[in-house]
Amino acid sequence: MLTTLAIRNIVLIESLDLSFGPGLGVLTGETGAGKSILLDALGLVLGARAETALVRSGEDQASATATFEFQKLPSAISDALADAEVEVEPGEPLIIRRRVKADGGSKAFVNDQPVSVALLRQLAGALVELHGQHDDRGLVNPRGHRALLDRFAGADVARVNAAWSEWQNARVALEDARSGIEQAKADQDLLLAHLAELTSIEPEEGEEETLANARSDMQKGEKLQGDLEELRLMWDGSESPLARLRSAARRLDRIATEHALLADALASLDRAVIEAGEAEEKLEAAAAALTHDPLELDRIETRLFELRALARKHGCQVDELPAVMTSLRSKLDAIEQGDADLADLVRAEQAAGAAYRKAAEALHEARVKAGAKLDKAVAGELAPLKLDAARFQTAVIQLSENRWGPSGMDGVEFLISTNPGAEFAPLNKIASGGELSRFILALKVALAEQGGAATVIFDEIDRGVGGAVASAIGERLARLASGGQLLAVTHSPQVAARGGTHYMIAKSSKGTVTKTSVARLDAEGRQEEIARMLSGAEVTPEARAQADRLLEGV
Template identity: 80%
Template sequence: MLTRLSIRNIVLIEALDLDFGRGLGVLTGETGAGKSILLDALGLVLGNRADSGLVRSGEAKASATASFEFAQLPEALAEALDDADIEIESGEALVIRRQVKADGGSKAFVNDQPVGVALLRTLAASLVELHGQHDDRGLVNPRGHRLLLDRYAGADTARVAKAWAAWSHARDALETARTAIEDAKAEQDLLIAHLAELTTLEPQAGEEARLAETRSTMQKGEKLAGDLEELRHIWEGSDSPLAELRSAARRLDRIGGEHPLLKEALEALDRAVIEAGEAEDKLAAAAEALVHDPQALDAAETRLFELRALARKHRCEVDELPGKMRAFRAALDAIEGGEAELDALQLAEKEAAAAYRSAAEKLHDVRVKGAKKLDKAVAAELAPLKLDAARFQTAIEVLPEDKWGPTGMDAVEYLIATNPGAPFAPLGKIASGGELSRFILALKVALAEQGGAATVIFDEIDRGVGGAVASAIGERLARLAKDGQLLAVTHSPQVAARGGTHYIIAKSSEDTVTRTSVALLDDAGRQEEIARMLSGAEVTPEARAQADRLLEGV
């Protein structure tokens, strides 16, 4: 709730510090005393537009600071602060400060941390609910009507939210699978063609290196064929060098025993024969290895070129072609398997949709019953508030399927008709601000405080009424404030008498300087102020006596 409001240099207020407590607090004062300045200052804290005209004449800047305290921080408020990385300890006050410069521009702070004005507007929904001549928040805003009805009706929305999450998940899975299959089908013919091409060629890992080596060897054999043939003729036949060496070795063997040198010569010649024989074997082996078949060479070159061309086509290395072939085959298999999977996902999505629809329809029925009960409760409050010719209706519209969500399939809005035969219209469209405030009061009483902001403010809810109606308004305001905090700006003595705390707003002038002040009244001050409200400019004994009776009657 709002515990303190500090104002510096805003319009006619030079410096003001107000403390607030629980229950009903009333603010009174003569017309033009400056009650709207308090609301303007609070509006700054809540994120309203910063108008430099609010800065007191002759000052460079103005500021408004509001402190709020909570037994337990509201969930929405905690989430907003967490999103803004603002930490608040248990039991710690939430302090919002807004500065406005006379030459334009403003700054906002939450617990001394600079923030954007958008955050203030977000926090405002949980902090203050203002109902007055230009009400555009709280119960007037249809965005909160469904939640209030659900709380009033005791609706279990968690089941619908869970069913919605399950349905959304099933739809996403189905859509993902369907898109994947459609994409694959679009390339199916191309996949088949690629796979057929690869299957025909049947590439093997390491094949490029083997073919390149075979081709290189054959090409060398083709180049050396003439030289090898000449060498073969040299080494073959009876007159070849090797044959001559062998003949010489045989002759030397016959005479080798005649002299040691001959024996050594024979040994050397034997070694030469052996080396020459090895050379002959190597030449024969080389000739065999380098033998080339023009057709085989052509086949090797053709396959190598085909493999490399296919690799370029698929933008990969030749050794990666077998992997490509497996990938294409797997993609085609997935298309076939995906059809069966798609059937299962379609069934799951259908079942999830049916479960959501069933839960949402049950929630709809609960809302319809709750709406009838709420309409009856509000109707009972209208006559005492001098709205007996008016009608209230909780409109529940079943939305088209594309508008369904975790909160169900319904749109909820509170409608009113102020005159017999007049059509129902949204709360915010009503012409009279006083009537609107009384409608809001009737609705809040009927809702029995089902949610809403921590602090509720009614600005001149009693405008244009008096007597029994004003008493009825005061009684209902006090009832609403019993377990919370409610502030009322009023001109009605019947309403003022109901206040647990009473503030008087006064304007004074000294030379050319005009100031607005606010003071907390004691019991005597309350009696005098209520007497003034009853009698006008001159307070009479009769007015004081009537004020006593009002205060004693609450």
């Protein structure tokens, strides 16, 4: 709830510090005393537009600071603060400050942390609920009526929300599968052609490197053909170097035992024969490997060209062509399997849709029953508020399927008829501001146990009424405030007498300077202020006596 409001240099208020408590607080004062300034200051804290006209004449800036305290922060507030990365310790009050400069611009803070004005507006709905003569928010706005009725009904909207999410997920999965199959079928002929082309070649991993090496060897053999032939002739025949080495080795073998050096020479010669033999074998192998076969070379080059052309066509490396073949086969298999999978997805989507409809229809029935109960509760409040000719109706309308959503298949709007035989119309279409405020009060009383903002403010709800109606308004405001905090700006003594705390707003002038002040009244001050409200400018003994009776009667 709102515990303090500090105002600096806003219009006629130079400096003002107010404290508030639970229950019903009333604010009174003569017309023009400055009650609207308090609401303007609170509006700044709640994210209203920062008008430079709010800055007191002659000052550079103005500010308003409000403190709200909770046993536990409402989830709507804690979630918004978390999203904005604003840290508030458990049990710590929420201090919101707004500063406006005379030359334009404003800054906002939550617990001394800079925040956006958008965040203030986001927090406002959970902090303060304001009802005035021309209110177009809160209970008047049809956009919030469905949530109010659901809270009144204790409806299981979460179940419908979960069913909606499951249905939408199933629909997305089905549509994605359909799109994928349609695209695959459109590409089926192309897939078959590509696979046939690859299958006819049957590429193998590592084949490109093998072919390229073989081609390189053949091309080298073509260049080395003359040298290889000369070497072959040198190693062939009885007069070749190797033949002569072997002949020398045989002769030396016969005389090697005659001297140690001859034996050593023989050993060296034997090694030379072995090395020369190995060289001959390697020359023969090299000659075979480097043999230039024009037909084989042409076959290898053709194969390389085909493989590389296919790789470019599929945007991959040659070694990746076997994987491309596997992928094409998988896509074709998926097309064949797709219809079976699609049937399963269709059944899943239908089941999820049926579950959503069942949950939404149950919610619809709960809303209809709760609407009738709410209509009866509001009707019981209308006559004491001098609205006995009026009627209230909760319209629960089933929407077309394209407008269904996580909150169900219903639209909800509160309608009224102010005269016998008149058509029902939306709350915000009512002509009389006084009637609108009383309708809001009746509806608020009927919905009192369903929660709402931490602080509720009624601005001159009693305008244009008096006597028994004013008493009825005061009694209902006090009843609403019994479980929380309610502030009422009022001109009615009957309403003022119901207040647990009473603030008097006064305007004074000294020379060319005009100021607005607010005082919290004690028992004697309350009697005097209520007597003034009863008698006018001159407070008479009769007015004081009547004020006493009003205060004693509450």
